[in-house]
Amino acid sequence: xxxxxxxxxxxxxxxxxxxxxxxxxxxxxxxxxxxxxxxxxxxxxxxxxxxxxxxxxxxxxxxxxxxxxxxxxxxxxxxxxxxxxxxxxxxxxxxxxxxxxxxxxxxxxxxxxxxxxxxxxxxxxx
Amino acid sequence: xxxxxxxxxxxxxxxxxxxxxxxxxxxxxxxxxxxxxxxxxxxxxxxxxxxxxxxxxxxxxxxxxxxxxxxxxxxxxxxxxxxxxxxxxxxxxxxxxxxxxxxxxxxxxxxxxxxxxxxxxxxxxx
Numbered sequence: 001x002x003x004x005x006x007x008x009x010x011x012x013x014x015x016x017x018x019x020x021x022x023x024x025x026x027x028x029x030x031x032x033x034x035x036x037x038x039x040x041x042x043x044x045x046x047x048x049x050x051x052x053x054x055x056x057x058x059x060x061x062x063x064x065x066x067x068x069x070x071x072x073x074x075x076x077x078x079x080x081x082x083x084x085x086x087x088x089x090x091x092x093x094x095x096x097x098x099x100x101x102x103x104x105x106x107x108x109x110x111x112x113x114x115x116x117x118x119x120x121x122x123x124x125x126x
Numbered sequence: 127x128x129x130x131x132x133x134x135x136x137x138x139x140x141x142x143x144x145x146x147x148x149x150x151x152x153x154x155x156x157x158x159x160x161x162x163x164x165x166x167x168x169x170x171x172x173x174x175x176x177x178x179x180x181x182x183x184x185x186x187x188x189x190x191x192x193x194x195x196x197x198x199x200x201x202x203x204x205x206x207x208x209x210x211x212x213x214x215x216x217x218x219x220x221x222x223x224x225x226x227x228x229x230x231x232x233x234x235x236x237x238x239x240x241x242x243x244x245x246x247x248x249x250x251x252x
Contacts, residue, residue, distance in 0.1 A: 104201070
């Protein structure tokens with residue numbers, strides 16, 4: 001339980017500082033599974049492995065201009081914790097290119113031996 | 127997916143209006159399972175069945191004076207959704223009696239056939 005909360009606090013701290021790639025590098029397990037609420041041609045619903053997850057984060061950072069945001073949590077429960085993300089962004093590429101959007105989502109993380117082994121993103125589109 | 131989001135929106139609407147018991151009555155399955163991050167003598171970590179869940183909600187309402195609060199969400203993912211709750215309360219009974227507290231938690235709900243079959247509460251105490 002404590003290890004889960006510690007991992008969550010570190011993740012939130014890094015994300016608040018805009019250091020998502022650093023969070024992946026230091027807190028994620030090699031076999032991390034990342035699951036979106038919905039998939040798209042640019043972003044499959046389920047990806048596996050720290051290389052694919054890092055590439056996805058790099059793609060996201062490159063393809064969005066971030067005007068502002070907020071990170072809240074973590075809220076722990078056993079070996080899982082929830083974090084809430086808000087982003088004010090403009091898409092640079094894809095079907096939403098040039099559009100400014102408010103993204104609002106919750107993420108559910110599962111921790112094993114102090115490393116994140118699964119992340120699931122919760123949001124509604126449309 | 128849509129049924130999950132609809133159920134989540136109804137739950138948030140009722141909770142925003144302070145109608146938690148109405149939410150349980152109209153949206154919960156008879157075999158609902160409710161799991162806290164931590165148990166206490168007043169509140170077991172895991173309870174099962176709509177009667178026990180309703181009694182727990184009634185106990186909570188009776189044993190806390192609610193000064194204010196906020197409900198955000200729902201954020202859906204497949205057959206689940208997340209809601210975030212904040213409460214400014216004073217405990218009326220138990221070891222925290224007379225103490226004013228800010229409760230801040232996330233809840234993860236699982237939906238089957240349009241009814242909530244599981245609720246899990248995420249928070250840190252201490």
